[in-house]
Amino acid sequence: MALTPLVYWAQRHKEIYLRVELTDAQNIDVLVLENVLRFRARGHGAKGLNEYCFSLEFLSPVKPEVSYKSTQRQVNITVRKEQHGWWDRLTVQERKPVFLAPDFDRWLDESDAEMENREKDEKRNRLRAAKHEEEGFVSLKMGYLFMYNLVQFLGFSWIFVNMTVRLFIFGQDSLYDTFHTISDVMFFCQILASVEVLNAAFGVVKTGVVPPLIQVVGRNFILFIIFGSLEEMHHRPVVFFVFYLWSAIEIVRYPFYMLGCFNTEWKTLTWLRYTIWIPLYPLGVLAEAVAVIQSIPIFYETKRFSIPVPKVFGTSINFCYILHIYLVLMFLGLFINFRHLYKQRKRRFRTKKRKAN
Numbered sequence: 605m606a607l608t609p610l611v612y613w614a615q616r617h618k619e620i621y622l623r624v625e626l627t628d629a630q631n632i633d634v635l636v637l638e639n640v641l642r643f644r645a646r647g648h649g650a651k652g653l654n655e656y657c658f659s660l661e662f663l664s665p666v667k668p669e670v671s672y673k674s675t676q677r678q679v680n681i682t683v684r685k686e687q688h689g690w691w692d693r694l695t696v697q698e699r700k701p702v703f704l705a706p707d708f709d710r711w712l713d714e715s716d717a718e719m720e721n722r723e724k725d726e727k728r729n730r731l732r733a734a735k736h737e738e739e740g741f742v743s744l745k746m747g748y749l750f751m752y753n754l755v756q757f758l759g760f761s762w763i764f765v766n767m768t769v770r771l772f773i774f775g776q777d778s779l780y781d782t783f784h785t786i787s788d789v790m791f792f793c794q795i796l797a798s799v800e801v802l803n804a805a806f807g808v809v810k811t812g813v814v815p816p817l818i819q820v821v822g823r824n825f826i827l828f829i830i831f832g833s834l835e836e837m838h839h840r841p842v843v844f845f846v847f848y849l850w851s852a853i854e855i856v857r858y859p860f861y862m863l864g865c866f867n868t869e870w871k872t873l874t875w876l877r878y879t880i881w882i883p884l885y886p887l888g889v890l891a892e893a894v895a896v897i898q899s900i901p902i903f904y905e906t907k908r909f910s911i912p913v914p915k916v917f918g919t920s921i922n923f924c925y926i927l928h929i930y931l932v933l934m935f936l937g938l939f940i941n942f943r944h945l946y947k948q949r950k951r952r953f954r955t956k957k958r959k960a961n
């Protein structure tokens with residue numbers, strides 16, 4: 605014959621909790637029909653291993669769907685009230701069934717339950733507000749990044765297209781006046797590119813600070829010190845090669861970032877972004893190194909940027925010695941960024957492959 609297990613109960617405004625004292629319960633059958641909950645299971649109760657069952661007719665209407673969870677020690681049942689509210693007792697009959705007792709572990713009186721509800725609501729509202737704020741911040745960040753990348757893309761596209769068209773029209777002659785035709789836009793784009801170091805430093809984009817710092821310092825050194833400050837360099841073809849190599853990568857990199865702002869990607873563009881640096885970066889550094897080497901005799905003769913030193917060491921340190929050190933730094937910078945880009949490439953294509961599997 606089936607026995608009755610001990611059942612503990614507690615309520616909230618929306619739910620009823622029942623805890624059935626049965627260990628290792630099996631063949632659990634719980635259902636709610638016309639406001640009556642029927643329970644049957646086999647397990648270890650007060651009378652040892654046996655078949656246990658009970659039924660309860662609730663005081664007010666409840667939803668027919670019932671959820672339960674069996675643990676090693678008990679079966680926890682949750683029934684949802686049809687209408688939110690507080691019940692005076694659990695069952696229709698005024699006399700409490702003998703197997704039923706309050707679950708003091710979960711017991712709350714009405715005002716405490718209201719307080720709990722209020723706290724839950726407040727927490728939910730806080731989370732919702734935080735999510736709203738975060739969404740606002742994310743869209744602001746994406747808007748800003750998109751605009752930044754768009755401006756850079758337009759700038760570098762203008763440079764690249766202009767240089768290509770001039771090369772076709774004027775042939776070799778175009779190599780000699782690149783600085784005069786292009787440098788204003790290049791100055792603008794490269795000054796603006798300093799923002800990339802700040803983006804990395806303030807976590808606006810997920811990358812280290814050192815690679816963009818090397819990139820920005822490296823390029824601006826060539827642009828401002830080697831080309832900008834020496835008129836003798838303005839008509840050298842090396843300016844063409846440096847500017848062309850710089851802009852060749854940027855007309856791919858910035859649209860790649862622009863698509864990224866919309867969580868979109870175009871596979872060919874991604875492949876290009878993470879591949880064409882392999883020939884372009886060493887070529888770019890080589891072109892920059894040629895520019896530095898060509899500028900050394902000019903700095904030597906003109907003594908421009910010479911650093912005055914105390915008389916015991918001589919009169920000044922010629923800037924061309926600094927350039928020798930810079931040449932070494934350039935190859936160190938090339939090594940650091942080449943390794944960084946190689947890692948980024950591997951990470952990118954590995955993630956893609958894993959996603960595809």
Ligand SMILES: CCCCCCCCCCCCC[C@@H](O)CC(=O)SCCNC(=O)CCNC(=O)[C@H](O)C(C)(C)COP(=O)(O)OP(=O)(O)OC[C@H]1O[C@@H](n2cnc3c(N)ncnc32)[C@H](O)[C@@H]1OP(=O)(O)O
Pocket residue numbers: 749752753809810811812815816817818819821822823849850853857861862864865880881884885886887888889892933934935936937938941945948
């Ligand atoms: C400490 C000072 C020392 C000074 C020493 C001076 C030494 C000088 C050495 C100079 C060597 C420089 C030579 C160089 O000028 C030569 C050339 O440029 S030649 C032309 C070829 N060049 C290139 O190919 C390099 C192009 N540049 C770059 O790739 C970047 O500038 C670089 C910093 C090198 C790498 O970029 P990053 O670290 O950002 O990698 P990712 O592109 O993979 O981006 C990582 C994630 O961040 C997201 N991100 C980054 N930027 C943006 C952005 N503007 N908008 C939106 N999102 C961005 C990107 O999407 C990645 O996110 P996820 O992984 O989620 O996709």
